[in-house]
Amino acid sequence: xxxxxxxxxxxxxxxxxxxxxxxxxxxxxxxxxxxxxxxxxxxxxxxxxxxxxxxxxxxxxxxxxxxxxxxxxxxxxxxxxxxxxxxxxxxxxxxxxxxxxxxxxxxxxxxxxxxxxxxxxxxxxxxxxxxxxxxxxxxxxxxxxxxxxxxxxxxxxxxxxxxxxxxxxxxxxxxxxxxxxxxxxxxxxxxxxxxxxxxxxxxxxxxxxxxxxxxxxxxxxxxxxxxxxxxxxxxxxxxxxxxxxxxxxx
Numbered sequence: 001x002x003x004x005x006x007x008x009x010x011x012x013x014x015x016x017x018x019x020x021x022x023x024x025x026x027x028x029x030x031x032x033x034x035x036x037x038x039x040x041x042x043x044x045x046x047x048x049x050x051x052x053x054x055x056x057x058x059x060x061x062x063x064x065x066x067x068x069x070x071x072x073x074x075x076x077x078x079x080x081x082x083x084x085x086x087x088x089x090x091x092x093x094x095x096x097x098x099x100x101x102x103x104x105x106x107x108x109x110x111x112x113x114x115x116x117x118x119x120x121x122x123x124x125x126x127x128x129x130x131x132x133x134x135x136x137x138x139x140x141x142x143x144x145x146x147x148x149x150x151x152x153x154x155x156x157x158x159x160x161x162x163x164x165x166x167x168x169x170x171x172x173x174x175x176x177x178x179x180x181x182x183x184x185x186x187x188x189x190x191x192x193x194x195x196x197x198x199x200x201x202x203x204x205x206x207x208x209x210x211x212x213x214x215x216x217x218x219x220x221x222x223x224x225x226x227x228x229x230x231x232x233x234x235x236x237x238x239x240x241x242x243x244x245x246x247x248x249x250x
Contacts, residue, residue: 142194
């Protein structure tokens with residue numbers, strides 16, 4: 001007499017499905033957190049590599065470091081490329097430099113003029129504050145430095161931010177190519193030189209809106225590359241004008 005194959009009953013199948021759903025519910029948050037932490041580490045590593053490129057650039061160019069992006073001869077996103085590794089030495093299109101892209105930059109939603117954030121190619125903003133004449137009198141001002149600065153002239157390089165996560169919002173421009181980079185650079189909207197640009201400020205309007213990301217990588221904060229080459233995450237409320245201009249005022 002042959003054996004009869006006994007299949008699963010409906011109750012048994014429902015129990016198995018319920019167990020799988022329970023396990024998925026337990027594992028998905030952990031997997032999502034792991035992916036987010038992976039993106040955080042990737043971005044920090046990108047900034048560290050940029051920090052090395054900064055040091056190499058200053059050695060090659062008599063200790064000078066690029067500041068505001070509207071300086072045609074020394075835009076950080078263009079001049080650092082040859083110092084990021086052999087594979088990037090001959091690249092002319094900055095969009096092909098993976099190190100410049102932050103995987104945690106929001107790819108959903110819209111930027112200025114209803115352009116999708118997914119098309120953003122400028123994921124960082126640069127410190128263009130004039131350290132000698134910061135222009136802060138009432139907590140709302142600021143003076144921009146266009147020309148390259150001697151790195152050794154920067155006071156307390158371990159406490160001065162050079163690059164930080166770019167904010168995403170319907171008031172922020174989405175830069176898709178070199179032509180748009182040129183236009184945005186001339187309008188000074190990718191540089192940080194005012195307290196209104198900082199992470200703790202309100203959205204603002206015109207040229208005085210928030211530019212440093214307020215909520216990136218962790219809740220209410222962003223990653224920063226300092227002039228001495230180290231990287232650090234700071235809470236939005238702690239990312240004050242002191243780290244950008246040397247003046248401790250909000």
